[in-house]
Amino acid sequence: xxxxxxxxxxxxxxxxxxxxxxxxxxxxxxxxxxxxxxxxxxxxxxxxxxxxxxxxxxxxxxxxxxxxxxxxxxxxxxxxxxxxxxxxxxxxxxxxxxxxxxxxxxxxxxxxxxxxxxxxxxxxxxxxxxxxxxxxxxxxxxxxxxxxxxxxxxxxxxxxxxxxxxxxxxxxxxxxxxxxxxxxxxxxxxxxxxxxxxxxxxxx
Amino acid sequence: xxxxxxxxxxxxxxxxxxxxxxxxxxxxxxxxxxxxxxxxxxxxxxxxxxxxxxxxxxxxxxxxxxxxxxxxxxxxxxxxxxxxxxxxxxxxxxxxxxxxxxxxxxxxxxxxxxxxxxxxxxxxxxxxxxxxxxxxxxxxxxxxxxxxxxxxxxxxxxxxxxxxxxxxxxxxxxxxxxxxxxxxxxxxxxxxxxxxxxxxxxxx
Amino acid sequence: xxxxxxxxxxxxxxxxxxxxxxxxxxxxxxxxxxxxxxxxxxxxxxxxxxxxxxxxxxxxxxxxxxxxxxxxxxxxxxxxxxxxxxxxxxxxxxxxxxxxxxxxxxxxxxxxxxxxxxxxxxxxxxxxxxxxxxxxxxxxxxxxxxxxxxxxxxxxxxxxxxxxxxxxxxxxxxxxxxxxxxxxxxxxxxxxxxxxxxxxxxxx
Amino acid sequence: xxxxxxxxxxxxxxxxxxxxxxxxxxxxxxxxxxxxxxxxxxxxxxxxxxxxxxxxxxxxxxxxxxxxxxxxxxxxxxxxxxxxxxxxxxxxxxxxxxxxxxxxxxxxxxxxxxxxxxxxxxxxxxxxxxxxxxxxxxxxxxxxxxxxxxxxxxxxxxxxxxxxxxxxxxxxxxxxxxxxxxxxxxxxxxxxxxxxxxxxxxxx
DNA sequence: GATGAATGAGGTTTCATTCAT
DNA sequence: CATGAATGAAACCTCATTCAT
Numbered sequence: 001x002x003x004x005x006x007x008x009x010x011x012x013x014x015x016x017x018x019x020x021x022x023x024x025x026x027x028x029x030x031x032x033x034x035x036x037x038x039x040x041x042x043x044x045x046x047x048x049x050x051x052x053x054x055x056x057x058x059x060x061x062x063x064x065x066x067x068x069x070x071x072x073x074x075x076x077x078x079x080x081x082x083x084x085x086x087x088x089x090x091x092x093x094x095x096x097x098x099x100x101x102x103x104x105x106x107x108x109x110x111x112x113x114x115x116x117x118x119x120x121x122x123x124x125x126x127x128x129x130x131x132x133x134x135x136x137x138x139x140x141x142x143x144x145x146x147x148x149x150x151x152x153x154x155x156x157x158x159x160x161x162x163x164x165x166x167x168x169x170x171x172x173x174x175x176x177x178x179x180x181x182x183x184x185x186x187x188x189x190x191x192x193x194x195x196x197x198x199x200x201x202x203x204x
Numbered sequence: 205x206x207x208x209x210x211x212x213x214x215x216x217x218x219x220x221x222x223x224x225x226x227x228x229x230x231x232x233x234x235x236x237x238x239x240x241x242x243x244x245x246x247x248x249x250x251x252x253x254x255x256x257x258x259x260x261x262x263x264x265x266x267x268x269x270x271x272x273x274x275x276x277x278x279x280x281x282x283x284x285x286x287x288x289x290x291x292x293x294x295x296x297x298x299x300x301x302x303x304x305x306x307x308x309x310x311x312x313x314x315x316x317x318x319x320x321x322x323x324x325x326x327x328x329x330x331x332x333x334x335x336x337x338x339x340x341x342x343x344x345x346x347x348x349x350x351x352x353x354x355x356x357x358x359x360x361x362x363x364x365x366x367x368x369x370x371x372x373x374x375x376x377x378x379x380x381x382x383x384x385x386x387x388x389x390x391x392x393x394x395x396x397x398x399x400x401x402x403x404x405x406x407x408x
Numbered sequence: 409x410x411x412x413x414x415x416x417x418x419x420x421x422x423x424x425x426x427x428x429x430x431x432x433x434x435x436x437x438x439x440x441x442x443x444x445x446x447x448x449x450x451x452x453x454x455x456x457x458x459x460x461x462x463x464x465x466x467x468x469x470x471x472x473x474x475x476x477x478x479x480x481x482x483x484x485x486x487x488x489x490x491x492x493x494x495x496x497x498x499x500x501x502x503x504x505x506x507x508x509x510x511x512x513x514x515x516x517x518x519x520x521x522x523x524x525x526x527x528x529x530x531x532x533x534x535x536x537x538x539x540x541x542x543x544x545x546x547x548x549x550x551x552x553x554x555x556x557x558x559x560x561x562x563x564x565x566x567x568x569x570x571x572x573x574x575x576x577x578x579x580x581x582x583x584x585x586x587x588x589x590x591x592x593x594x595x596x597x598x599x600x601x602x603x604x605x606x607x608x609x610x611x612x
Numbered sequence: 613x614x615x616x617x618x619x620x621x622x623x624x625x626x627x628x629x630x631x632x633x634x635x636x637x638x639x640x641x642x643x644x645x646x647x648x649x650x651x652x653x654x655x656x657x658x659x660x661x662x663x664x665x666x667x668x669x670x671x672x673x674x675x676x677x678x679x680x681x682x683x684x685x686x687x688x689x690x691x692x693x694x695x696x697x698x699x700x701x702x703x704x705x706x707x708x709x710x711x712x713x714x715x716x717x718x719x720x721x722x723x724x725x726x727x728x729x730x731x732x733x734x735x736x737x738x739x740x741x742x743x744x745x746x747x748x749x750x751x752x753x754x755x756x757x758x759x760x761x762x763x764x765x766x767x768x769x770x771x772x773x774x775x776x777x778x779x780x781x782x783x784x785x786x787x788x789x790x791x792x793x794x795x796x797x798x799x800x801x802x803x804x805x806x807x808x809x810x811x812x813x814x815x816x
Numbered sequence: 817g818a819t820g821a822a823t824g825a826g827g828t829t830t831c832a833t834t835c836a837t
Numbered sequence: 838c839a840t841g842a843a844t845g846a847a848a849c850c851t852c853a854t855t856c857a858t
Contacts (some may be wrong), residue, residue: 005843006835006836006842006843009842012842012843019291026324027322028326030322031322031326033827033828044845045843045844045846047830047831047843047844047845047846048842048844051842051844052845055362056828058330106852112319115316115319118234122232124232128380142291152399154392154396154399158389158392158396159396161370161373161374162370162374162393162396165371165374166365166369166370167368168336168369168373169365169366169368169370169372170365172332185362188358189362190359191358192218192362192363193402195356195358195400196397196400198397198399211817213817236850237852247818248819248852249819249821250852251820251821251855251856252820252852253853254817254854255817256817256854260853294842298855304847323822326843394822413822414822416821417821419693420821435730435734436730436734437640437642437643438730439730439734441848442848442849443848452822452823452824453822453824453825454849454850455823455824455850455852456821456822456823456852457849458849458851459821459822459823463849463850464849473715481832498651505832518728523724523727525726526639526640526643530638530639530640530643530853531843532640536788561808562800562803562804566797566800567804569781569782569784569785570774570778570781570801573781573782574773574778574782575777576780577773577776577778578777579772588723596766596767596770597770600766600767600770600771600808602804602805603764603807603808603810607775618854621838624838645831645832646832646833647830647832651829653841656839656841657841657842658831658841659834659839659842660840662832662833663839664838670834731838763823
C-alpha cells in the first residue's frame with residue numbers, strides 16, 4: 001500500500017478543513033460527504049476524519065471558524081487604521097470585496113455551511129442571529145458618522161442589512177470567472193453607499 | 205379507513221410541490237426527502253411522488269417555477285402600472301418586500317433550492333446566470349432613468365447587483381418573527397435606493 | 409437478479425424475527441448484525457430489515473416478545489388446569505422444562521437478548537425487574553400452598569428466585585445435544601422442589 | 613502534564629483487566645471496547661492494550677481467569693476446612709453467596725464474558741462444558757454424602773445443575789442495590805438445599 | 817391513479833489493530 | 838514501555854427509485 005503519511009493532529013485537521021472547503025465550493029454542501037472530502041485530501045479512509053473531528057457538524061463548524069477568522073484577519077486591521085466613522089465603513093467595503101475576490105472558495109463554502117448546517121432538532125446551527133453582532137457594529141459606525149455630521153439621517157437598520165447583503169452580492173459577482181476588476185467594484189460600491197447615506201465628500 | 209383521496213394529476217402535483225416548499229422552509233433543503241414530503245402531504249407512500257415527478261430534480265424545479273411564478277404575478281402588474289422608469293424601480297422594491305413578507309416560506313424555499321440543487325455533473329442547476337435576465341432588466345430601467353435625467357450617473361451593474369442583494373436581505377429581515385412593518389421597510393429601502401442613485405424627488 | 413419475493417408486512421416481520429433468533433442462538437448476540445440476519449433470511453439487503461423495524465432495538469424487543477409469547481402459550485394453560493397451588497407449581501416446572509427442550513434456540517436467544525440489549529443510556533432494556541412479575545406470582549402460589557398446608561414454612565423469595573434460576577439451568581441442560589430425556593429432568597426437578605418445600609405427597 | 617506512569621508489565625496488565633471488569637459490569641459486554649476500557653484506566657491510547665494483550669479475546673480470557681481465581685481463593689479454603697461432605701456443600705453455598713455480595717462487579721463481568729466471548733468460528737469460548745469440572749465435583753460431594761447417610765437418594769446431576777443455577781440466581785439477587793442481608797440469603801438457600809436433599813440435621 | 821414492499825447504493829461512525837516516533 | 842495517528846472493515850440506517858398488486 002501507499003506509505004502512511006503521518007501529520008501532527010493540527011496539520012491534519014487543517015488539511016481536512018481545506019479539503020472540505022474545496023468540496024463544498026466545487027460540488028455543494030450536499031455533496032460534501034466524508035468520502036469525497038477524504039478522496040480530495042488523499043486520505044486512506046473516512047475513518048481518519050472521524051478520528052480528528054467529533055462528528056460532521058464539528059468539521060463544518062471548523063470550516064466556518066476558519067473562513068471567518070481569515071476574513072477577520074484581512075479586514076479588521078484595515079478598518080482599525082481609519083480615523084473617521086465614514087472612513088471605517090468605506091474601508092470595510094473595499095477590504096471585504098478584495099477578500100472575496102482573493103478567496104472565492106472560502107466565501108462560497110462559508111455561506112453554504114451557514115445556510116445548510118443544522119442542529120439535530122432541525123434548527124439552523126448558524127441562524128440569522130449570527131449576523132447580529134456585525135449588523136450592530138455597522139449600525140454603530142453609521143450612527144457615529146451621523147452624529148459627526150458625516151452622514152445624513154436614515155434608518156440604520158435598513159442600511160446595515162442592505163450593506164451586508166450588497167456585500168454578499170459582491171462576493172458572488174467578483175467570484176465569476178470572467179470578472180476582471182474587484183478593486184473597481186469595491187470602489188464603486190463604496191461610492192454608491194456614500195451617496196445613499198448622504199456623505200458630503202469621498203474619504204481620501 | 206379514511207377514504208383514499210384520488211386527485212387529478214395536476215392537483216396532486218400542486219399538493220406535492222406545496223409540501224416540498226413547507227419541508228424545505230421548515231427543515232432545510234437537506235431534510236427535504238421524499239419521505240418527509242410525503243408525510244407532510246399525508247401521502248401513504250413516496251412512490252406517489254416518483255409517479256408524478258420524473259425524479260427529485262424535477263420536483264425541485266417545479267418548486268422554483270411555482271414560487272417564481274407567484275412572485276412574478278404579484279410584482280409585475282404593479283411595475284407595469286408605473287409611468288416613469290424610476291417609478292417602476294420604486295414599485296419593484298416596494299412590491300417585492302411586500303411579497304416577501306406575505307410569503308416567507310416560499311422565499312426561503314426558493315433560495316434554498318437555488319443554492320443547493322445541482323445537476324448530475326455537480327454544477328448548480330440554477331447558477332448565478334439565472335439572475336441575469338432580471339439584472340439586465342433592472343439595468344435597463346436604470347439607464348432609462350439616467351437618460352431621462354431622473355437618476356445621476358453610476359455603474360448600473362453594481363447598482364443592479366446591490367439592489368437585488370438588498371432585496372434578498374430584506375426578505376430575511378421581514379421574515380423574522382418579531383418584525384412588524386414590512387411596508388415601512390420597503391419604503392425606507394426605496395428611499396435609500398433613490399438617494400444612492402441621485403434621484404431628485406420621490407415618486408408620487 | 410433473483411425474483412423479488414413479496415410478503416405481507418406481518419409475514420416478513422415474522423421471518424426476520426425468526427432469522428434473528430437463529431443467528432443469536434447459533435452465533436451469539438454480538439454477531440447478530442443486520443447483515444447476518446438478512447443473509448440467513450435470504451433478503452436482498454439489510455435495508456429491508458430497517459424498512460420493517462424502526463431500529464435494531466425494536467427488532468430485538470420483538471424477539472423477546474415472540475419467545476415470551478410462545479412460552480406463555482405453552483405453559484399457562486397447563487397451569488390453569490390444576491386444582492391446588494402445589495399442583496400449579498409442579499405443572500409450571502414440568503411444562504417449562506418441556507418447552508425448553510422443544511425450543512432450545514428460542515430460549516438461548518431470549519436470554520442473550522435479555523442479558524445484552526441496552527438502552528441508549530447504557531441501562532439494560534430488560535433488567536432484573538423484568539423477572540419481578542413472575543417471581544411475585546411464584547411467591548403467591550407458594551404462600552397459598554403454605555396456607556393450605558401443602559408446603560412447610562420457608563422464605564418464598566429465596567425459593568422463587570432459586571426455582572426460576574433452576575429452570576434456567578434446566579434450559580441449558582436439556583439443550584445439550586446429548587441430552588436424552590427432558591421429561592425425566594422435569595419430573596426430577598419437580599420432585600427436588602417438592603422436597604425442598606416440604607410437600608407431603610406428590611401431585612397426581 | 614501529569615507524569616506518565618510507567619508500570620511494570622504485570623501491574624499494567626492487572627490495571628487493564630480491572631478496568632475491563634468495571635466497564636463490562638457497568639456498561640455491558642458489547643460496550644467493552646478498547647476505547648472505553650482505556651478511558652476508564654486513564655490510558656492515553658488503546659494501543660497500550662494491544663501492546664499488553666495479544667488480542668481482545670486474550671484480554672477477556674484474563675478477565676475470566678482473574679475473577680475465577682479470586683472466587684476460588686475465597687471459597688476453596690472454607691470448603692477444605694469442613695469435615696463431612698454435607699458440611700462442605702453447606703459451606704460452598706454460604707461462602708459463594710458471601711463472595712457474590714462482596715464482589716458483584718466481578719460476578720457480573722464473569723458471566724457476561726462467559727455468555728458472550730466466542731472463538732473465530734462462532735463457538736462459545738467458555739461453553740457449557742466449562743461448568744463440568746465444578747458440576748462433577750458437586751456431584752461427588754453429594755454422592756459421598758448419600759453414601760455417608762447424610763443425604764437421601766436423588767438425581768445428583770439435576771441437583772448439581774440446580775444448585776449451580778440457584779447460586780447464579782443468588783448472585784443477581786444479592787447484587788440488587790436494595791438487598792440488605794446476603795448472609796441470611798446464603799443461610800436460607802443452604803437450608804432449602806438441605807431440605808431438598810433430605811438432610812436430617814443442620815451442619816454445626 | 818395509488819399503495820407499499822423491495823432494492824441497492826451510499827451515508828456517518830466506531831472498532832480492533834498496526835506502527836512510526 | 839508508551840503514544841497517538843493511521844488503517845480498513847463493518848456496523849446501522851436512510852435514501853430515491855422500482856414494480857407487483
